[in-house]
Amino acid sequence: MASHIVGYPRMGPKRELKFALESFWDGKSTAEDLEKVATDLRASIWKQMADAGIKYIPSNTFSYYDQVLDTTAMLGAVPERYSWTGGEIGFDTYFSMARGNATVPAMEMTKWFDTNYHFIVPELGPNTKFSYSSHKAVNEYKEAKALGVDTVPVLIGPVSYLLLSKPAKGVEKKGFPLLSLLSSILPVYKEVIAELKAAGASWIQFDEPTLVLDLDAHKLAAFSAAYTELESALSGLNVLVETYFADVPAESFKTLTSLSSATAYGFDLVRGTQTVELIKSGFPAGKYLFAGVVDGRNIWADDLAASLSTLQALEAVVGKGKDASIAYYKVGFSYNWQYLIMTTFCPDKLVVSTSCSLMHTAVDLVNETKLDSEIKSWLAFAAQKVVEVDALAKALAGQKDEAYFAANAAAQASRKSSPRVTNEEVQKAAAALKGSDHRRATNVSARLDAQQKKLNLPVLPTTTIGSFPQTVELRRVRREYKAKKISEEEYVSAIKEEINKVVKLQEELDIDVLVHGEPERNDMVEYFGEQLSGFAFTANGWVQSYGSRCVKPPIIYGDVSRPNPMTVFWSKTAQSMTSRPMKGMLTGPVTILNWSFVRNDQPRFETCYQIALAIKKEVEDLEAAGIQVIQIDEAALREGLPLRKAEHAFYLDWAVHSFRITNCEIKDTTQIHTHMCYSNFNDIIHSIINMDADVITIENSRSDEKLLSVFREGVKYGAGIGPGVYDIHSPRIPSTEEIADRINKMLAVLDTNILWVNPDCGLKTRKYTEVKPALTNMVSAAKLIRTQL
Ligand code: GLN
Ligand code: ZN
Numbered sequence: 001m002a003s004h005i006v007g008y009p010r011m012g013p014k015r016e017l018k019f020a021l022e023s024f025w026d027g028k029s030t031a032e033d034l035e036k037v038a039t040d041l042r043a044s045i046w047k048q049m050a051d052a053g054i055k056y057i058p059s060n061t062f063s064y065y066d067q068v069l070d071t072t073a074m075l076g077a078v079p080e081r082y083s084w085t086g087g088e089i090g091f092d093t094y095f096s097m098a099r100g101n102a103t104v105p106a107m108e109m110t111k112w113f114d115t116n117y118h119f120i121v122p123e124l125g126p127n128t129k130f131s132y133s134s135h136k137a138v139n140e141y142k143e144a145k146a147l148g149v150d151t152v153p154v155l156i157g158p159v160s161y162l163l164l165s166k167p168a169k170g171v172e173k174k175g176f177p178l179l180s181l182l183s184s185i186l187p188v189y190k191e192v193i194a195e196l197k198a199a200g201a202s203w204i205q206f207d208e209p210t211l212v213l214d215l216d217a218h219k220l221a222a223f224s225a226a227y228t229e230l231e232s233a234l235s236g237l238n239v240l241v242e243t244y245f246a247d248v249p250a251e252s253f254k255t256l257t258s259l260s261s262a263t264a265y266g267f268d269l270v271r272g273t274q275t276v277e278l279i280k281s282g283f284p285a286g287k288y289l290f291a292g293v294v295d296g297r298n299i300w301a302d303d304l305a306a307s308l309s310t311l312q313a314l315e316a317v318v319g320k321g322k323d324a325s326i327a328y329y330k331v332g333f334s335y336n337w338q339y340l341i342m343t344t345f346c347p348d349k350l351v352v353s354t355s356c357s358l359m360h361t362a363v364d365l366v367n368e369t370k371l372d373s374e375i376k377s378w379l380a381f382a383a384q385k386v387v388e389v390d391a392l393a394k395a396l397a398g399q400k401d402e403a404y405f406a407a408n409a410a411a412q413a414s415r416k417s418s419p420r421v422t423n424e425e426v427q428k429a430a431a432a433l434k435g436s437d438h439r440r441a442t443n444v445s446a447r448l449d450a451q452q453k454k455l456n457l458p459v460l461p462t463t464t465i466g467s468f469p470q471t472v473e474l475r476r477v478r479r480e481y482k483a484k485k486i487s488e489e490e491y492v493s494a495i496k497e498e499i500n501k502v503v504k505l506q507e508e509l510d511i512d513v514l515v516h517g518e519p520e521r522n523d524m525v526e527y528f529g530e531q532l533s534g535f536a537f538t539a540n541g542w543v544q545s546y547g548s549r550c551v552k553p554p555i556i557y558g559d560v561s562r563p564n565p566m567t568v569f570w571s572k573t574a575q576s577m578t579s580r581p582m583k584g585m586l587t588g589p590v591t592i593l594n595w596s597f598v599r600n601d602q603p604r605f606e607t608c609y610q611i612a613l614a615i616k617k618e619v620e621d622l623e624a625a626g627i628q629v630i631q632i633d634e635a636a637l638r639e640g641l642p643l644r645k646a647e648h649a650f651y652l653d654w655a656v657h658s659f660r661i662t663n664c665e666i667k668d669t670t671q672i673h674t675h676m677c678y679s680n681f682n683d684i685i686h687s688i689i690n691m692d693a694d695v696i697t698i699e700n701s702r703s704d705e706k707l708l709s710v711f712r713e714g715v716k717y718g719a720g721i722g723p724g725v726y727d728i729h730s731p732r733i734p735s736t737e738e739i740a741d742r743i744n745k746m747l748a749v750l751d752t753n754i755l756w757v758n759p760d761c762g763l764k765t766r767k768y769t770e771v772k773p774a775l776t777n778m779v780s781a782a783k784l785i786r787t788q789l
Helices: 016-025 030-051 067-075 091-099 138-146 160-162 178-197 219-229 251-258 273-281 304-318 323-331 337-345 373-377 380-395 401-417 424-431 444-455 472-482 486-509 568-576 587-594 604-624 647-665 682-690 707-713 738-746 769-787
Strands: 057-059 109-111 118-120 151-156 202-208 238-242 264-268 288-294 351-352 534-535 543-546 549-553 555-561 582-585 630-635 671-676 695-698 720-723
Touching: 016 030, 016 091, 030 057, 030 138, 030 380, 067 118, 067 151, 067 160, 067 178, 118 543, 138 151, 138 178, 138 323, 151 178, 160 178, 160 219, 178 219, 178 472, 238 288, 251 273, 264 273, 273 304, 288 304, 288 380, 288 555, 304 351, 304 380, 304 401, 304 568, 351 380, 351 630, 373 401, 424 555, 424 604, 444 671, 472 486, 486 568, 486 769, 555 604, 568 604, 582 604, 587 604, 587 647, 604 630, 604 647, 630 647, 647 682, 682 707, 738 769
Parallel strands: 057 151, 151 202, 202 238, 238 264, 264 288, 288 351, 582 630, 630 671, 671 695, 695 720
Antiparallel strands: 109 118, 534 555, 543 549
């Protein structure tokens, strides 16, 4: 029985690629240095998979930045503004597209399905010229072959590539049909396929993850058309069409499994629970099934016994029938008898695989030397998942490694029964939530009145989102405290000093509702995870987010509770430094959930409710400590939206409910703020209203006022709202006039008494030399408009 890996992390076990890239970009090392690091990483990955016994090892899943950008380079679809003149695309053009250069901005980046990975969005139009301009796929295939590893080259499929693109500037308004470019890109695909064949490839993998989305008949027809068009080019090759991240809808499944040029189909059987049923109800005879049973999206060890039984059930569907004897004859007499008999019964048509590329999980557990050994026994990162896939394949073929399976079963059992996982009290409290809506007793306009009596704010109150610039010095203090190089006293006094500086600055700027600046926080999720029980942290569990940027999500392994107050000391300290209202600053339950590796032994919403109960305690303690304004950030609420529309309502319901749980029992006079990043809210505006916060601050300035159009179209909104008046992602300092102009546009659609004035997001990544003038102008703009009302 054979094994396959959809794709593998590129960064390296210790983020070697990140450091090589950044040093190259800083001009501290040469292109050869960078290539050397990349070549070594690829070689070690291929060798590792080959040593583990993987039969179908991917190539071209490495990338210097992003696999979609690699495809853009392969197709020569470089937007005009990069002044590329043709020929093989080198680092210059490639990194200019990815990151921009001195004169030209980068291409847009967006989230890769519902993962935290971001890809570079192709910009295509009727004038885009396509030509084969990056031989990376073929080069990587040859490179592996020279090392003795015959790989499966992986390409992003032509239809997914187009469906993930956006119309180039100028044609977007006219609604340019991107799929009309299919006939222009397929000739390049044909060239690549021909070269791969010539280099000796016997397999090719097309990633077509868009097949899991809601696609209309027109888009599905494009799949059939594309693969029919490629059929003769592909003849002689085994063709795997790989899908992932969800189940494939029945209609799409039909289209996919009817592609005559495909010989194999890959499915995510972790998220795609319904796919198993579809396969059982009809899978084309003679085709390979690549069964993605090992989860590429989390860090949990696979339940091997469960996967094995899923695979055995599928074997009955795929592995039987005429094909067994065909395989027998094909194999001929060049193999020994024992192998022949095995082949007769197990025709290798069922291939054990991962649910998706392993790039969405951490790299290698061996580097986690500080992790508690019990928790460690429950985990598997990419390197361990490769071994799991292989063990499953061997077990199916009758060569079960009993000791390995027994150890796995023991770890699964210990996870189920460990007292560290289960906290009866938390379970009970979460169960008791059922049946109630958890809404504050009074409606929002009455609450706002009560709050205003206490807070006495001017119209168009000004505030910021939470963080202030994090200086090198500040990071050093935190690092040294963590490493126990400075005492707690020294640490506390350094942080207090920083808070004081931020408070004084805001008073000077005459901001109305202050923040403490979050100097004690490294990261808005990690900070809370470290203080909640049920969370574990890794030393090297990095996952690529975009380019060289990686994140290290906490692991939620058990029932979540809050043993002690987490932010009360700092908020109280900050409030004591000023007579203006000081916002308490928390990360909300949905954001903590969406930015962590979440346990897979209970539904996500249950874990979210538990976090909500922990944050609720914190909210109540802040209120008791005299904090009158509390902001609960839900930066990542929209990010968790499921891929398919049919699942949106359920998610939004429990996500919004979780938020309400955190503040349902506080006084009318305590003002609850929330903050959200990303500008695309229009489709979830009713859920946002349903959160029932008193004030929401939203990223807005990069969205061409898309947000405001919702209100223009008549959505009733009665709570406070602060659409960001300037973009904090850019070092540019907005003028007073420009901000005033923005505020006026907002006033045209929103009531004066609900509008707040604030930047788009936190100021953590900016410099004081940018923040001071920008906030000065923001406050003057608010004051200017107040005089005109
Ligand atoms: N309060 C956080 C900050 O200001 C919010 C960050 C975010 O929304 N990503 O940094
Ligand atoms: Zn934000």
